[in-house]
Structure formats: structure tokens, C-alpha cells
Amino acid sequence: MDNFNYDTYCGIYCGACDIMMAHKTGMKFKLASFWDESTVKTFQKKLGIPYDSTQPFTYKCNGCKSGNLFVNCSVCQIRKCAINTGVEHCIDCGKYPCNLIVDSQKMASLLPHLKCNRTNMEIIQSKGVGQWLAEQESKWKCPDCQTSFSWYSGKCKNCGTDLRKYTYKFSFLKAAILKTGIRYLPFKQKAT
DSSP, rough: OOOOOOOOOOOGGGOHHHHHHHHHHSOOOOOHHSSHHHHHHHHHHHHTTOOOTTSSSOOOOOTTTTTTOOOHHTOHHHHHHHHHTTTTGGGSSTTOSSSHHHHTTTTTTTGGGGGHHHHHHHHHHHHOOHHHHHHHHHHTTOOOOOOOOTTTSSSSSTTOOBTTTTOOOHHHHHHHHHHHHHHSSSOOOOOO
């Protein structure tokens, strides 16, 4: 099995990511299905980031702090900033919370998993990354069979348990709004 790293610079737990779940299980859930090649190309174009068409489009990702990243993760400006600054977590930076973090929170109404990064940063700072990872691993496992699930899973892929009270909703309406925003609203990434 591949080595996965669930720790991130921004405090979003990679172990519950739909993209990583698609890589691990071969099953695409709601958010992974949303990020198809066409949407990723449009998104990166709107950000002013050239899309590398020489690489095959895949749902493979071993986590933010690994060398095998999903195409959107590989161009994440928060990740790039943390690496350039030399911090293990954004909260370790004297500029935290910077505009990159604040701007990412603006998308939380459509992508609710983004809401947790500030709280997670505080937990990492107070309890340590090991404790935070252990808590996250437990949080994102089925209460009945202990199978890992993603932020947007509706039911456990192993035992069928209804997980909606533990996960976030990524509805057709949210997907349509996000896709429309990506395709038609002009936005540019701010320089760090």
C-alpha cells in the first residue's frame, strides 16, 4: 500500500479528503467527481496557473506533505507559502492568519470542510500534531465498522451506515454554484 501523510500545513485533514479516498479505494465520491479534468483546467486558468497537460489527469494523492499530489494540491498557494516560509503549520508563521487563510474561508459555505482549518491549527498548537492526527483519524471512521470515510460521504462504503450526521453536505446546488463561479466569475489569486 502507498504511504499516505494526513498532516497539512493549513490544518485540513488529508485523511478525509475525497481525492485521497478515490486514490485509496478507487471510488469517486461527490467532491472528487466534481473535480474532473475540465473543471480543474478552468479553475487553474482563472487563478492564472498554467495547467500541465503533459501529465495524465489522475485522482492520486498521498497528502499535502507528500511528493505525490493531486493537481490542485500541487498548486496550492497556502502549501507553497508554508514551504517557502519554512513552517510545518501555518499557525507557526508570524503572519497567521494571512490573506491566503482568510480567503480560503470565503469558500467554506460551498466547501464546508474548509471551516475547520483554524480550529485544527489551534488544536495542533495546543496538543501537538500527533494528538490532532489521532483525533482526526477517529473522527473520520465509521462508528459501526471503523472504515475511513470522507468529508462528504453519505454512507459507509463498507457497512452502509448512514454518515450524514458526521459529514458535510456537498449538494447538487452547491456544485452548480461552485462550477458557475469557477467558469464565469473573474477572480485572480492574490500574491503572497
